[in-house]
Amino acid sequence: MTNAREISVEYLARVEGEGSMRVKVVDDKIEDVEFSIFEPPRFFEAFLRGRPYTDAPDITARICGICPIAYQMSSVHAMEDAFDITVDGSLRELRRLIYCGEWIESHVLHVYLLHAPDFLGYESGIHMAADHREVVERGLRLKKAGNDIVSLLGGREIHPINVRVGGFYRTPTKKELQALVPELEWAKDAALETIKWTAGFTFPAADLDFEFVSVCHPDEYPFNEGNIASNKGIDVPVSQFNEFFTEEHVERSNALHSRVRGRGAYHVGPLARYAINFEKLTPLAQRAALDAGLEPVCNNPFKSIVVRSVETLYAIEEALRIIDAYEEPAEPYVPCTPKAGVGHGATEAPRGMLYHQYRLHDDGRIADAQITPPTAQNQLTIESDLRFVLEQHLDLPDPELSWVLEQSIRNYDPCISCATHFLDLTVERV
Amino acid sequence: MGDDAAGPVVIDRLAQRLSPSVALVESVGDATHLLETWRDAGLAVVVDAVVSGRVAGSIHRIDGRQGFPSAWRSASTHLVGLAEAIDLGDAVGVLPGALVIYGIEINRVEPGVGLSAAIDRAVDEVADSIVQMCEAYA
Numbered sequence: 097m098t099n100a101r102e103i104s105v106e107y108l109a110r111v112e113g114e115g116s117m118r119v120k121v122v123d124d125k126i127e128d129v130e131f132s133i134f135e136p137p138r139f140f141e142a143f144l145r146g147r148p149y150t151d152a153p154d155i156t157a158r159i160c161g162i163c164p165i166a167y168q169m170s171s172v173h174a175m176e177d178a179f180d181i182t183v184d185g186s187l188r189e190l191r192r193l194i195y196c197g198e199w200i201e202s203h204v205l206h207v208y209l210l211h212a213p214d215f216l217g218y219e220s221g222i223h224m225a226a227d228h229r230e231v232v233e234r235g236l237r238l239k240k241a242g243n244d245i246v247s248l249l250g251g252r253e254i255h256p257i258n259v260r261v262g263g264f265y266r267t268p269t270k271k272e273l274q275a276l277v278p279e280l281e282w283a284k285d286a287a288l289e290t291i292k293w294t295a296g297f298t299f300p301a302a303d304l305d306f307e308f309v310s311v312c313h314p315d316e317y318p319f320n321e322g323n324i325a326s327n328k329g330i331d332v333p334v335s336q337f338n339e340f341f342t343e344e345h346v347e348r349s350n351a352l353h354s355r356v357r358g359r360g361a362y363h364v365g366p367l368a369r370y371a372i373n374f375e376k377l378t379p380l381a382q383r384a385a386l387d388a389g390l391e392p393v394c395n396n397p398f399k400s401i402v403v404r405s406v407e408t409l410y411a412i413e414e415a416l417r418i419i420d421a422y423e424e425p426a427e428p429y430v431p432c433t434p435k436a437g438v439g440h441g442a443t444e445a446p447r448g449m450l451y452h453q454y455r456l457h458d459d460g461r462i463a464d465a466q467i468t469p470p471t472a473q474n475q476l477t478i479e480s481d482l483r484f485v486l487e488q489h490l491d492l493p494d495p496e497l498s499w500v501l502e503q504s505i506r507n508y509d510p511c512i513s514c515a516t517h518f519l520d521l522t523v524e525r526v
Numbered sequence: 527m528g529d530d531a532a533g534p535v536v537i538d539r540l541a542q543r544l545s546p547s548v549a550l551v552e553s554v555g556d557a558t559h560l561l562e563t564w565r566d567a568g569l570a571v572v573v574d575a576v577v578s579g580r581v582a583g584s585i586h587r588i589d590g591r592q593g594f595p596s597a598w599r600s601a602s603t604h605l606v607g608l609a610e611a612i613d614l615g616d617a618v619g620v621l622p623g624a625l626v627i628y629g630i631e632i633n634r635v636e637p638g639v640g641l642s643a644a645i646d647r648a649v650d651e652v653a654d655s656i657v658q659m660c661e662a663y664a
Contacts, residue, residue: 209606222610222614225614225618226617229618232617233618236557236614237558239558240558243559252554253554253556253559
């Protein structure tokens with residue numbers, strides 16, 4: 097007699113955007129695993145066409161409310177690549193600083209309000225807050241420390257308005273930046289407490305064989321600059337992204353699925369950055385990671401919450417370093433002259449590598465755009481993880497199994513609104 | 527901004543009408559900013575544009591400590607906004623003593639065109655209400 101189980105979650109909770117999960121098991125054999133995104137397509141790549149290059153950071157920032165800086169950074173780097181200009185010195189450091197702010201606010205939101213409830217048995221961060229008031233207050237204060245960096249450098253916390261091709265519209269004074277220091281010093285200790293807190297959670301066992309992909313710079317933990325590297329041999333300039341990675345549309349999902357050409361799924365995000373760039377973390381962050389029970393490479397996606405906490409500490413330390421060394425630049429931006437061409441930018445959003453490519457007319461208007469967000473790149477890996485979790489936990493009753501399956505999706509802090517935009521939509525009416 | 531500027535315009539119109547002890551704060555609505563802004567406040571008033579299908583210029587007034595309309599909640603977990611600020615504030619005990627929320631119904635959002643007549647009237651009405659409320663609270 098056939099024993100069939102189907103677990104279907106029509107609307108995933110505690111993930112950004114609209115996604116669903118469906119798994120089917122027949123006689124203890126996994127028949128089907130689907131992580132589907134039904135958030136409607138948003139067509140950003142389409143309506144960038146014809147816009148001036150200067151619009152790209154402001155328009156793409158609207159793709160996401162939690163990682164707008166990532167979109168702004170990938171877009172300005174792509175434009176600067178097309179126009180052959182280099183942003184260095186204090187402007188380069190300010191870009192790293194604003195990214196620190198975004199990592200802090202995004203990682204902390206996910207750790208405290210979206211993911212920790214899974215490990216502690218709570219339905220939501222609000223329910224958790226009732227029993228763990230001081231812990232949640234620590235998280236809220238930490239998030240605000242990140243928000244304050246973005247607000248100062250970006251003009252406001254959500255969809256910042258101060259980022260432009262070449263740099264910024266206005267750069268801060270040394271005094272304005274130094275005003276952030278006392279709270280960041282508190283935040284450093286709070287981040288260490290966060291690492292210890294998350295390290296104490298109980299993690300399902302997993303040791304998976306990922307192809308990790310991230311931006312890789314020879315000297316620094318990556319934000320804005322570097323090659324694209326993997327732990328399985330890829331090390332190429334950003335301009336070769338499409339030679340090594342491909343996107344395809346799967347019928348049941350409104351976000352494109354990405355693969356390494358000739359191979360398969362790959363994994364971007366904190367675990368990937370950590371694995372490829374561990375030695376570039378600060379000594380304090382490295383020590384905190386090892387004391388938390390991590391090794392320099394972590395193949396357990398459930399421990400991503402600890403790695404995010406380590407990256408939060410790194411971002412705070414990096415922010416303090418940048419502020420301490422800051423010298424006000426003579427000009428807030430490097431001027432550029434638009435020309436026809438193609439530009440590529442890959443920067444590390446909190447959730448992973450975000451790739452932009454623009455083809456430009458000779459007057460700087462955008463002819464074509466390609467935006468490949470981290471959550472789209474992780475879709476196949478998420479499904480692969482779901483399959484693994486199913487294999488390990490088939491003995492669980494459906495409610496418990498559903499919980500751990502949803503938890504494994506939340507390991508990736510998916511941003512579904514970011515993932516759902518592609519250029520071509522064919523409607524066939526029969 | 528268009529009619530979605532209703533909240534900031536209320537602040538502009540209150541600027542010369544309230545005691546210096548009243549803080550006027552423009553916020554993008556992030557929960558952490560809201561919680562920090564109204565921490566230790568005896569009375570907090572929030573004003574924003576809303577779209578719920580009613581006639582433009584309609585004014586909603588709710589007691590924020592009695593619950594937040596589900597129709598006004600954000601669909602995104604990454605946009606931790608007013609609703610989440612109220613829930614979190616309640617959970618960790620940092621809600622203000624009194625929390626009044628005004629929603630001004632709009633149906634037009636266009637950059638750079640200013641307020642439509644109905645919204646302009648609603649803004650004045652809300653500003654008058656807030657002045658009376660603050661005087662009564664004082």
